[in-house]
Amino acid sequence: MTLFAAVDDEIRDAxxxxRRRDQLTRQRATLLTQIEEVRGMLADLERQLAKEDRDVAKLEQGGFAALLAGLTGSKEERLARERAEAVAARQRVTGQRTRLAWLxxxxxxxxxxxxxxxxxxxxLEALLVRKxxxxxxxxDPRGRExxxxxxxxxxxSADLREHQEAQQVGAAAGEAVGYVLRHLGGARGASTWDMFSNGGGFADMVEHGHLRQADEAAWHAQGALDRFSRELADIGVGAAPQLPKVDTRWFADVFFDNIITDAIKHQRIARTAEAVREVAEWVAGMVNQVSARCGELTRQQESLARRRQEVLSS
Structure with a gap:
């Protein structure tokens, strides 16, 4: 027996x-999904059964439905049909209850x-460390490798962790910038309405409401962008994205509310939205690059881990 025979046997067993645990874990996930689906179907079937039972009871006990069926000469036929439907519904409920019990x-x-x-x-990991x-x-020469x-x-692993952190922070920054864009889009829509449909004071109120929300959201988004910049610096990428200022001035609407000032406001909102959209696209592009690098690092990590196991299993 070699020096490593005993630990090799333990490694194979572990x-x-x-592998068996992984298989059972996958089976368990499938079972949970199936159980959830069956419970949903069973709830629907039980409601259907309750309805069928009520329909049968109405015909059996009399009342308007029974009277109407009797007048048309179809009471017995309809009662038989309702009873058959109730039996079928009960069978489906029983079947799904049985299936749920099996699952x-x-x-x-x-x-x-x-x-x-x-x-x-x-x-297994403890045994591999031991070997x-x-x-x-x-x-042993394998020790050097x-x-x-x-x-x-x-x-x-350290590089991957830093990239994953940057990816998460970047995704959050993208969401924050997207929130600014949505409010600018709302302001632009209200501005368009004001220009071409004479929206008046109500359109102005909607527009400025969106602009105020966009301005507030922009401060939060800039903070998220600053955090993203710091995370990018950790992985060797220098960047300092800046959002444009959201103009929330309203005095022109009070003193000079006309098609000219409306057009100027509309252009200002459109330019701001375009600048924010460029930042959003930059963030999305950077997040995609970081995600791609995460994939590369993950594959490297997995390859090294596989090689380690191969050496330890030899």
Missing amino acids: RDRA TGDLRTTDQALAELGNPHHE ERMLVESG LADIAARLASV
Whole structure:
């Protein structure tokens, strides 16, 4: 028996159990989805059954529906049909209840199997670390490769973490800038209405309401952009995006409300919206670049992890 035979056997066993746990975890997720779907269908069917039972009861107990059916000479025929529909609905309810019971039983069995397996992924990692240490301490050539892999993994993992943080902050900045754009769009719509449909004071009120909200949102968005800039700096990208000022002046509407001032306001809003849209597109582009880099780093991390396992399994 070689120096590593015992730990290799433990690694193989832990890997088999980890694979089994992954399989059961996927099955459990599918079961939960199926149970949720069946519960939804069962609720609908139970409501349908209750309706069918009420229809039967109305015909059996008399009343206007029974009187009308009797006058047309179709009471017995309709009662038979309603009873048949109630029976069919009850059968569907029973079937789905049975299905739900089966699925729930399968879920309990799966949960029990998962509990019995424990945490083989943790055990496997501990065994791999143990063998890695044994290889390094024994002077085995594989130890040097493992040490190199460990250093590269640490570097890639740190790089990936920084890019993921930048991605999350960038996505939040994009949402914040998009919120500004939506309010500017509302202001632009009100401005168009004011110019061509003589919206008057109400259009002005709507327009300025959107502009005030856009201005307030712009301050929050600029803060989000500043945070994104700092995260980009952490990954070696220099950028300082700035949102344009949202003009909320209203005095012209009070003293000079005419087609000329309306057109000037409309152009001002349009220019601001275009500038904000450019910032939004820049943010989206940067987030896409960072996301792509996250994908590359993830693949590198997975490749190094696979190589580490190959070395430790050899």
